[in-house]
Amino acid sequence: MMPAAVGEDFGFDRRYEGDTGIVNGVRQDVDRWLRSQSADDDTRERAALVISELASNAVQASPGRAFEMSLRRTPIGVCITVVNQAEDAAVPDRRDWGPDDVLAPTGRGLAIVDALCVRVSIETSDSGEVCVEADLVAAFGSGPSSP
Amino acid sequence: MRGVVDSHTAPALAARIEALGTTGDVVLDIAGVDFIDSSGLRVVVAAHGSLDDAGQKLILVGASDSVDRLLQITALDGHLHRR
Numbered sequence: 762m763m764p765a766a767v768g769e770d771f772g773f774d775r776r777y778e779g780d781t782g783i784v785n786g787v788r789q790d791v792d793r794w795l796r797s798q799s800a801d802d803d804t805r806e807r808a809a810l811v812i813s814e815l816a817s818n819a820v821q822a823s824p825g826r827a828f829e830m831s832l833r834r835t836p837i838g839v840c841i842t843v844v845n846q847a848e849d850a851a852v853p854d855r856r857d858w859g860p861d862d863v864l865a866p867t868g869r870g871l872a873i874v875d876a877l878c879v880r881v882s883i884e885t886s887d888s889g890e891v892c893v894e895a896d897l898v899a900a901f902g903s904g905p906s907s908p
Numbered sequence: 909m910r911g912v913v914d915s916h917t918a919p920a921l922a923a924r925i926e927a928l929g930t931t932g933d934v935v936l937d938i939a940g941v942d943f944i945d946s947s948g949l950r951v952v953v954a955a956h957g958s959l960d961d962a963g964q965k966l967i968l969v970g971a972s973d974s975v976d977r978l979l980q981i982t983a984l985d986g987h988l989h990r991r
Contacts (some may be wrong), residue, residue, distance in 0.1 A: 873978070
């Protein structure tokens, strides 16, 4: 793992290699940061799911290419941002998830993120960079507060 | 099963289940699973479909509270066989 780019009391910023083998490590890194922020168990459990889906999407969108993940505390919880800098990264498959889709083979990942987060945005820059941002409601104890 | 089922480990789970064939019901004991995401669910759903097509069942046992929660979020709790 690469060291955090900024102080971990402020936020979480890391760059990861684009391999599915890294996803478990990403979850563990984020969990450590959330623990350092005194996040409760429910927050950490929901965050692990969101992180796993977003990191897996980033890796699968452009295998072998690095992606960046950052977390920032917000007034309601945590904003999770994943940026895939590959010029040819695939945009995550986002569609309305209805009763007929329950047994569909794909599309479940972002549906999970949508269900767990209060806001999810997916943007593609002119250079092809895909940025997914998700706001997760979170509960924190008496640890460090947002700047 | 135990440990983590995510995009990295799900292919191995798929291979294990596929190796069991579809000539009988398959019981998937997930009591030891610490974490599962949509990649793991995709394997479970695919196995459920294959077994269902063959007139058999995939039966999940031992789901933790967190796995239960994920099954509810994805509405799979009403479709998969549980015990």
